Amino acid sequence: MPTPPTRPLTLNEDRLFPAEPSVRAVARRLYGEVAGLPIISPHGHTDPAWFATDDAFTDATSLLLAPDHYLYRMLYSQGVPMEALGVPSRRGVSAADPREAWRLFANHMHLFRGTPSAIWLDHVFAEVFGFDVALEAATADLYFDRIGERLATPAFRPRALFDRFNIELLATTESPTDELAYHKAIRESGWAKTSRGRVVTAYRPDPVVDPEHEDFWVSLEAFARLSGQDVSYWAGYLEAHRIRRRAFIAAGATSSDHGHPSAATADLAPADAEALYHRILDGVRSREDAELFRAQMLTEMARMSLDDGLVMQIHPGSFRNHNAQLFRAFGRDRGADIPQPTDYVRALKPLLDRYGGEPGLSVIVFTLDETAYSRELAPLAGHYPALKLGPAWWFHDSPEGMRRFREQTTETAGFYNTVGFNDDTRAFLSIPARHDVARRVDCGFLGRLVAEHRLTEDEAAEVAKDLAYNLPKRAYKLDA
Template sequence: MPDDTAWTLHPDRALPADPTLRPIAHEIFAAARDLPIVSMHGHIDVAALAADSPFPDPAQLLVVPDHYLTRMLVSQGATLPELGVGPDSPDKETDPRAIWRRFCAGWKHFRGTPTRYWLEHELVEIFGVTRRPSAETADLIYDEVAERLADPAFRPRALLDRFGIEVIATTDPAWSDLSAHAKLAIEVTGPGGAPRVLPTFRPDPLLHLDRPRWREDVSRLAAASGLDVTDYATYLEALRERRAAFRAAGALATDHGHLLADTTPLPDDVARALVGKALAGEAVTAAEATAFSAHMLFQMAAMSAQDGLVMQLHPGVLRDHDGAVAERFGPDKGYDIPVVTEYAQALRPVLEAFGHHEVFRMIAFTVDEDAFSRELAPLAGVYPALRLGAPWWFLDAPDAMRRFREAVTETAGFSNMSGFVDDTRAFCSIPARHDLARRVDAGYLARLVAEHRLDLDEAVETAADLAYHLPKAAYASR
């Protein structure tokens, strides 16, 4: 792009290049492009929405919290402290402009990645940037974005409206006091006074007995629930109480990110003994902890069958691959790596027990592409309680999303999908991610129309379903 040419985005980006398909995709995309965003799975900071304070600076908004972005720069020689990530230390960069310069200087490393697509959308469509990032343009772009962030129209709640977000769910620990959500339920509402910002119950640290801080986290659970957790029975009761509190606060779902999808229950006496050992501070073996986490996924499903919270399961990620990085910087710093995941046997206990239950619903995600057509699509295509989650994380790139549609639709159809969820910590990437998903789906549907496998009116209706109606239905209270 010549230096004197304004940076713009092609209106047909991510649509099919085939001249037969593109005009069909145009028409299909037009039906979904401006629909409201239903963002039912993500990790936006609820405290920031409650406070509605201005975003601090471009680096803290777009660079530091986005592990998609920082992991790529780290792979090219940057360090997390140089990118402003982690606890305070002598080598941690505190100048946001310096962090921004490193990001812009590394712009070429994002070529061909979904991160590039999202960042382009954010910079051009949201912030009106007219120069492509580079070492030379870094300061000019920083000043442009910083000027926008000083405008009240760019505060978090105003952006909810600008982005067309009808409802958004955060992910919250089981011991959260939910005070930020209580504030938002009054101040940020939709039609009829319905809350627009919903909590999601995330109990993961409590379900793994070998976590170093398990007893500390159980103490947090006890304090939040108002119950004295002294054994397995009171442990389960405290979890039920917190689920009820989340549901009362508007929660529609739980969220579970275990390594394995196994849901095999243990005999009650074995579960009681393991919790007793852990509460007493006695060592629990890795095998015992793994078996207990599977048991607790079954228990979470049983509770969902009672209280109606949708059970989201996204296993198959080896967390904190570099132990030293996790020790220094904490979790979610880009070192979580997908692994092969088995679902057919793993989910069988839950699906045999609750797969036809009138209240229970599970949404299963994966980062193992082989599992799409081999296991998950056939499972979702027969069990009414199971929905197939959207491609997430390493699979939310254009080509991976196309492969997902091709792998699952012929077996599960469209109606057994969750619709798109963005799973993001980067607030301003939400509209970019939904835009990309709608374009990819339009391209896939256009091919079905061109091959006379779908009529155009059906494709248009399906595009709207995938973008808006299916996520609302998948997460609806039952």
């Protein structure tokens, strides 16, 4: 039986632009103004060890497949076992053969048709590795071998790729219990002095502010040790946060990040907040107490941000680790987090009542609940000086999701109460692809406004540059 011919891999220059020719022409011109702008990536989950050690990536599976929950969640949904894909277990190991895992992935590439993962992967394969044939079962070994060969060369080390991607700033995300040793190594490296870009951290206190986090108790112990504070009482616990935030700022942080189940905030009297904290520590808390404590801590973080200048990012609305069996075997962040409805108008009111008018506070709110865009988030951001809208995120980091975001928020919040784009990714090589998608979609949206005579093309070009570059720099205080 003859071997079927391989399919070509091509990236159309007009991909993601509107189909109507006159609008597409405007979008094409606008994109030409922003395509080469440096990348600002102020929120993500790449590993700082990559840039601290500059060790070579080993193979296609460990680089592209095993860390990417967008990929293996789709494969898992079709019955492909996680163990076969090179995904590390809770013990941090995988018994899968990398080549066999890659072959399995290639054999299921059709599952990603129509998804943003396919767009990102094709960009990586064509632009980063230079492939001109598509990944499928027949080309799996070709891909695995060529990627392995390229990764062994100096041009494909993490630092070289960082510079090649024209990244001006990349923020990783660390817990308060992280000693930030990799960030220290990056700052002290010769590369940090010669690179056009920089790598910084962001303060993610979830493990020490969420009593329902599986690592809460062990994290509190490390938190106390690193801060030098007695966290068995409320004032010491708050001071520990201030101390660790200062350490993060010294490592380049300009933001904190809060991945709470809901957007709930609270503004308790000091005595009530202290009593709540001691109930948490005594282990007699209820689910309601856990939610109230998280809510109070968002307001406490806002208070600290007024003092130290960190921008707050609130990422609510995910039912984390929904698949209990998968969580037990592989831990968190394995593609089993599911969006749920989120209230913002009532939930954010205690924080906004206290600090919503503060010009020195910047709170960026994200959502997984798209029904809240026009009903709640755009009106809130269109009113409160402290509030800005984060971009379409996670499940909505897609061409359709980005278009819906612009369509549902622009008429009320405008462009300038949003913060441009951030990629929020663990997949390093997908960063240029994700930013390219966002720039193309925004240019398409702006092109439509020009074609409808709602913006001049000069205005649209200015907005396109702001969305791609200036707004994220301003929102995350990166101009200093």
